[in-house]
Amino acid sequence: MKEREIRAKVxxxxxxxxxxxxxxxxxxxxxxxxxxxxxxxLGRAGPTNVLAFPMSDIHAPAGQTPDIETDLLGDxxxxxxxxxxxxxxFGETLEQTVDRLLIHGILHLLGHDHVGAQAQAAxxxxxxxxxxxxxxxxxxx
Numbered sequence: 785m786k787e788r789e790i791r792a793k794v795x796x797x798x799x800x801x802x803x804x805x806x807x808x809x810x811x812x813x814x815x816x817x818x819x820x821x822x823x824x825x826l827g828r829a830g831p832t833n834v835l836a837f838p839m840s841d842i843h844a845p846a847g848q849t850p851d852i853e854t855d856l857l858g859d860x861x862x863x864x865x866x867x868x869x870x871x872x873x874f875g876e877t878l879e880q881t882v883d884r885l886l887i888h889g890i891l892h893l894l895g896h897d898h899v900g901a902q903a904q905a906a907x908x909x910x911x912x913x914x915x916x917x918x919x920x921x922x923x924x925x
Contacts (some may be wrong), residue, residue: 791921793883797890798857800918808857808893810886818863833859833870834885836892860889881914887915 790810813821815831822828822835828839838858862885894909896908 787808790886792884794886796919797887800915801894802892803857803894804876806855806857808890809859811859811861812864813861815863815865818861818866821861833863833866834889835859837861838893838895852858853883857890860886860893862886862889870875883916883919884912887912887919891915902917 794808798808800803804920818831818835819829821834822830825835825837836858837860839856841901859914862882865882865886868878869887871878872875877914889906897904
C-alpha cells in the first residue's frame with residue numbers, strides 16, 4: 785500500500801465525517817510493539833489489531849474540558865502482523881483489512897464504541913460499512 789493512497793482514503797473519511805482541517809497520526813507496527821502498547825495503556829495482555837488514542841475532549845470526564853485546543857484527533861496504531869492474519873482469515877486483501885482497521889480506529893477517536901450497548905455496536909458497524917464503501921472508490925495513481 786502506498787502512503788498517498790492511505791492519505792487520500794483517510795482524508796476522504798475525515799471529510800465525510802465533518803472533520804475538516806483535523807489531523808491524526810497513524811502508526812503501523814508489529815505484534816510485539818502492539819502488545820507493549822496494549823498492556824501499557826489498556827492493561828490487556830497480547831497484541832490487538834488496532835488501538836486508538838483520542839486527543840479530543842470527547843473522552844474527557846463530564847464537565848471537564850482539555851487545557852489545550854487542538855486540531856489533532858489522536859493516534860491510530862495498527863499491527864501489520866495481526867492485519868495480515870485477519871486478511872487471510874476473512875478472505876480480504878491486506879489493503880482491505882488496513883482500510884477497515886483505519887476506519888475502526890478513526891471512529892473510536894470520534895467517540896464511537898462497540899463495547900457494551902448493542903445499539904452502539906450496531907451503529908458503529910453500519911458506519912464502518914458505509915465508510916468502507918466510500919474508500920473503495922478512492923484510488924490514487
